Amino acid sequence: xxxxxxxxxxxxxxxxxxxxxxxxxxxxxxxxxxxxxxxxxxxxxxxxxxxxxxxxxxxxxxxxxxxxxxxxxxxxxxxxxxxxxxxxxxxxxxxxxxxxxxxxxxxxxxxxxxxxxxxxxxxxxxxxxxxxxxxxxxxxxxxxxxxxxxxxxxxxxxxxxxxxxxxxxxxxxxxxxxxxxxxxxxxxxxxxxxxxxxxxxxxxxxxxxxxxxxxxxxxxxxxxxxxxxxxxxxxxxxxxxxxxxxxxxxxxxxxxxxxxxxxx
Ligand code: PEP
Numbered sequence: 508x509x510x511x512x513x514x515x516x517x518x519x520x521x522x523x524x525x526x527x528x529x530x531x532x533x534x535x536x537x538x539x540x541x542x543x544x545x546x547x548x549x550x551x552x553x554x555x556x557x558x559x560x561x562x563x564x565x566x567x568x569x570x571x572x573x574x575x576x577x578x579x580x581x582x583x584x585x586x587x588x589x590x591x592x593x594x595x596x597x598x599x600x601x602x603x604x605x606x607x608x609x610x611x612x613x614x615x616x617x618x619x620x621x622x623x624x625x626x627x628x629x630x631x632x633x634x635x636x637x638x639x640x641x642x643x644x645x646x647x648x649x650x651x652x653x654x655x656x657x658x659x660x661x662x663x664x665x666x667x668x669x670x671x672x673x674x675x676x677x678x679x680x681x682x683x684x685x686x687x688x689x690x691x692x693x694x695x696x697x698x699x700x701x702x703x704x705x706x707x708x709x710x711x712x713x714x715x716x717x718x719x720x721x722x723x724x725x726x727x728x729x730x731x732x733x734x735x736x737x738x739x740x741x742x743x744x745x746x747x748x749x750x751x752x753x754x755x756x757x758x759x760x761x762x763x764x765x766x767x768x769x770x771x
Contacts, residue, residue, distance in 0.1 A: 509725070509727050509749050510543060510544055511542075511543035511743060511749055511750040511770040511771075512544040512545070512683065512727050512729060512749060512750040513543060513544070513750050513751050513753065513763075513766055513767050513770050514545075514546045514548060514569060514597060514644060514683075514729065514750070514751070514752045514753065515545075515753050515757025515758075515763055516752060516753065516754045516757060517547070517548060517549045517553075517757060517758060518571070518604070518754060519550055520758055521549060521550065521553055522553070523556045526553035529759075529760050530547065530557055530560045530561065531560060532760035533547075533566075533760040533764060534560065534561070534566070536760060536761070537566070537764060543750065543767065544565075544567070544750075545565070545566045545767055546566065546567040546569040546597045547561070547566065547568065547569060547757070548568075548569035548598075549571075551570065554568060554590075554593050554594075554595065555593055555594075558593060558594040558595075562594070567596040567597055568594050568595050568596060568597075569595060569597035569599065569644070570590050570593075570595045570597075570598040570599070570641075571599050571602070572585075572598070572600070572602075572632075573585060573586065573587050573590055573598050573632050573636060574586055574635075575628070575632050575635040576635075577635075586635070587632075587635040587636050587638065588639050590636075590639070591640060596641060597641065597643075597644055598632075598636050598641050598643060598644065599644045599646060599685075599752075600632045600633055600636070600643050600645050600646070600670075601624060601629035601645055601647065601666070601670060602646045603646065603648060603692060606625075626669030626670055627669070629669070630669060630670050630671070630673070630674075633645055633674060634673070634674060637674065637679065637682070642681045642682055642683060643679075643682050643683070644683040644684075644685050644752065645667075645670050645671070645683070645684050645685070646684075646685045647662075647666040647670070647685070647686060648662075648663065648687040648689050648692075648732075649688055649689060649690075650689045650690060651690035654688065659706065660706075660709055663706065663709070664709075667684070667710065667713050667714070667717065668713075668717060671714075675718065675722075676723070680722070680726070683726065683727045683728075683729060684714070684726060684729070685728075685729040685730075685731045685752040686703065686706050686707050686710060686729070686730050686731070687731040687732050687752060688703075688706075688732050691731075691732025692731070692733070694732075694733060695733050697732060697733045697738050697742075698730070698732055700738075700745050700748075701745065703730045703732075703748060704745035704746060704747040704748050707728045707730060707748050707749075708746075710728050711723050711728060711747065714726055727749040728747065728749050729749060729750045729751050730742055730751055730752070731751060731752030731754070733755075734752075734756060734766060735756045735762065736766055736769070739751060739765065739766040739769035739770070740769040743769050750770055
């Protein structure tokens with residue numbers, strides 16, 4: 508039986524002092540009983556302050572990105588071994604913001620998005636994380652025009668096959684897939700719960716095709732896209748949704764606590 512998992516993605520928010528205040532409040536709220544797994548992914552600079560506060564709890568520290576090389580001349584990058592050294596247990600890869608499919612700055616069209624994430628780099632990052640014992644949270648999802656063009660399943664299957672290329676099911680047993688429809692991220696537009704569950708079921712069937720049913724049944728598949736206290740219960744009650752990847756609502760301790768409580 509898969510345990511539910513709720514992950515907060517703070518994106519580029521929170522100074523270290525704000526991070527500490529938010530985590531302290533949240534930890535007090537959940538200490539009464541936490542019946543699901545929880546992780547918080549702060550910006551790199553707040554990882555150590557967050558991890559110090561979470562060390563004595565069951566809540567895990569996550570990261571929002573990683574570079575695949577071990578070390579070297581990669582200015583501005585952070586490796587999987589550096590994340591492991593900082594106590595990171597989970598790391599997001601292939602988020603639509605890093606894939607450059609959403610939230611682009613006003614940059615010339617010929618640039619490839621400011622983080623230039625591709626299926627290949629998602630795959631390299633996933634492998635680097637697994638080598639260091641960090642659970643990847645591999646994000647997949649369609650844009651609005653892909654959904655309207657009835658391409659949702661094709662797009663996601665292609666992202667999964669490329670992102671997991673050369674990785675076997677046993678290696679990915681602690682890994683996580685997050686279904687994040689691009690049009691639902693930060694927009695307040697949530698995917699209908701039965702449709703979100705259908706897509707998560709399709710993702711599991713694709714994992715079974717890539718590996719086998721047993722390996723596919725171990726992987727947690729989360730929904731992300733405008734999850735809030737008000738809709739979390741309905742989403743998490745769906746048979747194929749194992750929890751949530753939460754952006755904006757994870758920045759407010761009370762709201763994140765409501766979401767975690769809905770995952771019991
Ligand atoms: C996210 O950043 O992964 C996300 C789902 O954001 P939000 O919850 O704000 O839509």
